[in-house]
Amino acid sequence: MNEYVLIAAAGLLLISVLVSKISDRFGVPALLLFLGLGMLAGSDGPGGIYFDNPAIAQFVGVIALVLILFSGGLDTDFKQVRAVLKEGILLSTLGVLITALITGWICIFLLDLPPLVGLLLGAIVSSTDAAAVFSVLRSKGISLKGNLKPLLELESGSNDPMAIFLTIGLIQLIQSPEQSALSLISSFFLQMLLGGVIGVVMGRLMGWLINHIRLGYEGLYPVLSLALVFLTFGVTSILGGSGFLAVYVTGIVLGNREFIHRRSLLRFHDGLAWLMQIAMFLTLGLLVFPSRLPAVAGSGLLIAAGLMFLSRPLGVLLSLIGSRFSLPEKVFVSWVGLRGAVPIILATFPLLAQIPQAELIFNIVFFVVLTSVLLQGTTITPAARWLKLDAPALPKRIYPIEYTPVGGFKSELKELAVPPNSPMAGKAIVELGLPDDFLVVLIARQNDFVMPSGGTVIQPGDTLLALADSKTFDEVCRRLCPPS
Known part of the structure; x- marks a missing residue:
């Protein structure tokens, strides 16, 4: 029996790698292809794999997010991010809050939900996934002018903690009506502060350990980094901080320092991040039952439209008041607010907490994500050109030599x-x-x-x-x- 499980897993992974070529050639976000493959392999599809376990899906999603966020941090150039640090933080906090509130009230009005349940749905879909954005831009051979790319990178890497905090906080308020909403404010600042501080400390500690531990085998360094990433997430979460923010900051701090075996570690975590994306999207695709989506298609389309054309634009415009970004740049940032795997993972939280209308929330969130990726993901390139924000993407030259820095050598x-x-x-x-x-x-x-x-x-x-x-x-x- 185990052999059949391995063959099925290998087949899904192999097909996922092959269909990624479609993303490269036609500009279709890989997220959509992986989700679609999971749905085809699921119980409603020809694959017939029955999977209805939100707990496992949530566990896989959390592990995947930890590794994806760390890899994203490793690949972030802080020199570029520093120029948009203020705007990125505002988008990932205030922008997410505004988006969640407006979308929540849209859900309350359209679905006649209790206020807290409607706001919960708004919070779940409030964060963005820019990973799909850059895969589309790369496939079309264009880049972005000015500081748009670092701004979108910073926002996408740092706005998940805010959405997670809002989701968990609203679930607590639904389950414990006597709890004050004001108590969540101090919890938010504590989570962000601990996540940021522990992330900085662990980033420096990882750099020091990698350079000084002197392991006998190069292959053990990825194991060391992997252990420290999970340790960072676990310790931060136990102490009451945001583990997701901590691992992202850890990646940024480590990625902007010199350490031995840098190239091999970057390649390892990049490959691992791709594996986690495929595993996460396939699992979430398996979890959904496509036959249940038509029932929420009408309300899902209206909520998606409200999110794309009202909530997200207002969140961006209000967060970037007084910034040096032009109106076309703000419009583009608002349109690039793709919803990805995080909202689907967050939609499993109400299922496990047995919140009323939890199944309705999950199906609507999945439908909103599909709509966002289909409409926004396939029109990002035309939008960049229409707003005159595109620039030719210079291909990265591949050299016939490689260089591995050694501890103590600063060149x-x-x-x-x-x-x-x-x-x-x-x-x-x-x-x-x-x-x-x-x-x-x-x-x-x-x-x-x-x-x-x-x-x-x-x-x-x-x-x-x-x-x-x-x-x-x-x-x-x-x-x-x-x-x-």
Whole structure:
């Protein structure tokens, strides 16, 4: 019997990897494809796999979210995020709250729900999933102008804790009507504070341990990082903090520090994040019964429309009042508010808490997510072009060499593009007067690579792959690559 389970799991994973090519080619969000595959494999589909266990689905979802958020933090450049830190925090807190309140009252009006139950539904669908956004943008070969990309990255990585807090808090109020809503305010600040502080401490501790523990086998470093990620989440949650915020901050802090085996650890967690996304979406797809969705189609469409065209835009506009973002940028940010796996996971909380109308909430949330991904996910690229916010996406060059930093060695391998007006153009490397600790390792020239020597002449459009510490690299950039 175990063999059949393994074959089924392997088959679903293999098909998921293959259908991701559809996302790359046609710009269909991978989230939608994975969810659809899970629904086809479920009891209402040809797969016939019966799965109706919200507890298991929630457990899988929480584990997956922990690893996805940590991987997202590792891949976040804090130098870029710092420029939009205030706006990102406002969107992930105030923006989520406004979206939840307005959507909640829409649900109360349309479904005639008790106020707290309607607000609970609004809270569940209040967070965004920008991972699908960037897969669509990459598949169409465009990027975004200005600080839009770091803003969306920061919001998507940090707004889940607010939605989770609102969902759990409202469930507590429904189950214990005598509890004061004001008591949740102090709990919110405690969760955010503990999550942020523990995340910073654990990020630094992880960096220190990885550099100093001196394990005998490189393959044990991913195991170490994985253990510390789960430890961070568990300890933070037990202490009353936001474990999801803690692991995201831990990833940011670690990702912006130098540590040994950096490349292999980044690849490990990136692959693990993809595995967790597939597992999470397949599980959630299996959990839903598609035959029950038509009954909520009408109200689901109205709630989705209210969320996309009223709640989310107002949340964005009110949160970004006084910011330097233009109106077209704010409009784009509001349209990019895709709903993803988090709302579906949060919809399992009322099921387990046996809240009245819990099944109705789950089905509507699933329908809203599908509508959001179908409508918004497939129109992000046209929206960016229509608002004139798109920019050509520069393909990342793959070099024939790799570099693994060693603890105590501060140099990094970085790219230095040679603009047409650079003093380097037309000169040999030996004539540039480069610092002794600035080593040109390789030159990328058009579609070829050049092994450099002192007599190699630099040409406009070259990209130098150089080994140097950050201070020396910045100094050479200022001296030899003046702004155009």
